[in-house]
Amino acid sequence: MRKSLLSLAVASIVLSGCSLIPDYQRPQAPIASDWPQGEAYPPAAEMRGESEAVQGWREFFHDPALQQLIAIALDNNRDLRTAALNIQAFQAQYRIQRADLYPSISADANASRQRIPAGVTQSPDAAITSQYSATIGVAWELDLFGRLRSLRDAALEQYFASEEARRGTQISLIANVASAYLTWQADQDLLQLTQETLKAYEDSYSLTRRSYEVGIASALMLSQARTEVESARVRLNQYQRLVAEDRNGLTLLLGHALPNDLQQPLDLNADLFNELPAGLPSELLQRRPDILAAEHQLKAANANIGAARAAFFPSISLTANAGTLSPDLAGMFDGGSGTWLFSPQISVPIFTAGALQANLDFAEVQKNIQVAQYEKAIQTAFQEVADGLTARATYREQLQAQRDLVGASTDYYRLAEKRYRTGIDSNLTFLDAQRLLYNAQQALIIDRLAQLTREVNLYKALGGGWVEQRVGQAPAAAPQS
Known part of the structure; x- marks a missing residue:
């Protein structure tokens, strides 16, 4: 990857x-x-x-x-x-x-608990499943x-x-x-x-x-x-x-x-x-x-x-995230709980009706x-x-x-x-x-x-007061994203 x-x-x-x-x-x-x-x-x-x-x-x-x-x-x-x-x-x-x-970076944390009734699973008894995750994701459209x-x-x-x-x-x-x-x-x-x-x-x-x-x-x-x-x-x-x-x-x-x-x-x-x-x-x-x-x-x-x-022309977007995934909250950061996802996407316009x-x-x-x-x-x-x-x-x-x-x-x-x-x-x-x-x-x-x-x-x-400073450069605050 x-x-x-x-x-x-x-x-x-x-x-x-x-x-x-x-x-x-x-x-x-x-x-x-x-x-x-x-x-x-x-x-x-x-x-x-x-x-x-x-x-x-x-x-x-x-x-x-x-x-x-x-x-x-x-x-x-x-x-x-x-x-x-x-x-x-x-x-x-x-x-x-x-x-x-620029790429956008986000951090996400999720937790879910679900009760599954008897008969839906192979077990005759109802079951409760849990899942906890913490990931950092990156999304970026390549401006080719x-x-x-x-x-x-x-x-x-x-x-x-x-x-x-x-x-x-x-x-x-x-x-x-x-x-x-x-x-x-x-x-x-x-x-x-x-x-x-x-x-x-x-x-x-x-x-x-x-x-x-x-x-x-x-x-x-x-x-x-x-x-x-x-x-x-x-x-x-x-x-x-x-x-x-x-x-x-x-x-x-x-x-x-x-x-x-x-x-x-x-x-x-x-x-x-x-x-x-x-x-x-x-x-x-x-x-x-x-x-x-x-x-x-x-x-x-x-x-x-x-x-x-x-x-x-085609547009290409990159989406990726990495983090941990565990069925127990206490085991989120244990060894072997790491997870990642890489999902590139390309979109090509074929027919847009003009x-x-x-x-x-x-x-x-x-x-x-x-x-x-x-x-x-x-x-x-x-x-x-x-x-x-x-x-x-x-x-x-x-x-x-x-x-x-x-x-x-x-x-x-x-x-x-x-x-x-x-x-x-x-x-x-x-x-x-x-x-x-x-x-x-x-x-x-x-x-x-x-x-x-x-x-x-x-x-x-005549543009009175024309000795004022001319505009022609990016605003000072512009580089902030």
Whole structure:
């Protein structure tokens, strides 16, 4: 028996290099080799940079209040917590699959007593038989054609994909918290602007009403002034509601109440972010966690093809045990009570009604699906970065034009107010100047929010925080069986 076991073990080791997994070839990226060019994009020099230039979210976001909120979200957000638990689950699945490569050893002890009635045995009297045993057993499936190793490799790639999914969830969470925080700040600015505008409208209405009472202003002028006041009150209620909803949404993202000691936020017009180098499309493939996760899923599907191919070949299992067997408990370990069993088994598929071929076809289709999803992830990433680059280039000029419009509207308002108070013009011109100034100031805040939000989206699209340690090695706990 020892020679047989040794021979089979040697054969298993010799054939252990046998693998039916197809050679993995990374699909060609279905995108251009460089970012789009044109008037709507930054100069080419601004779109090239080293990935090491960005260190992570603490270096990218300058606002101390936003940094504080992001730190809270990373500790308490339930989606991120679920993603981390998924990693542990896939790690456990990998360890389970890896354990199948090794022999399993078990120890068993059995005892039985049986009464046999008279007439069943040759003796005319009833008999009681006893049997006691203690054995150590070994069971091992020889992975001659790599089926178990293919399943192990697939589980390992699934583990890597779950780690990238967690990193993607973290980047999305950081971006979502930043966007929600900026929206909250912008709506507070709009609320304050509306409060100031309402005060100006009320002052204008009071002046018009006094003029109406002395017969200088008409009822139409008074009605128009009151209309502006009521319109401002409507917008005031609207922004009060939006600010409250923004706070609720931010609380949900944090998974925790907003802290009472929140740091003093920076003004929205301050330098809130670091400049992001776009790099090259090839670098993007190494940064984006969704692209890396899609590639790991593709590798897992490729490994499953190897397992499906190996199912066509024979499987060999070895079962052996050794121990003692005695009719008396006291004599279990006496001389001559030893027992052993060696039971090799080979299973060869002969007829499965096409199930094995269908399983292989399914594995190959799943790989093709993963190829398409991998390519789609690359195309989506390219489009998101390209949109971010054009937003960076165009919002600069748009914001400057909007600031110039606010300046011109302010001058118009001051002149109209002066001419109205001196009786040169009617309040119609003054109300028009007030309305234009409010609309221009409101648009400036909205455009600034849109610019900041696009920068946050570009940070996310470029795989923000990509200097984190890359996954690519088996989990530390994996060797345990």
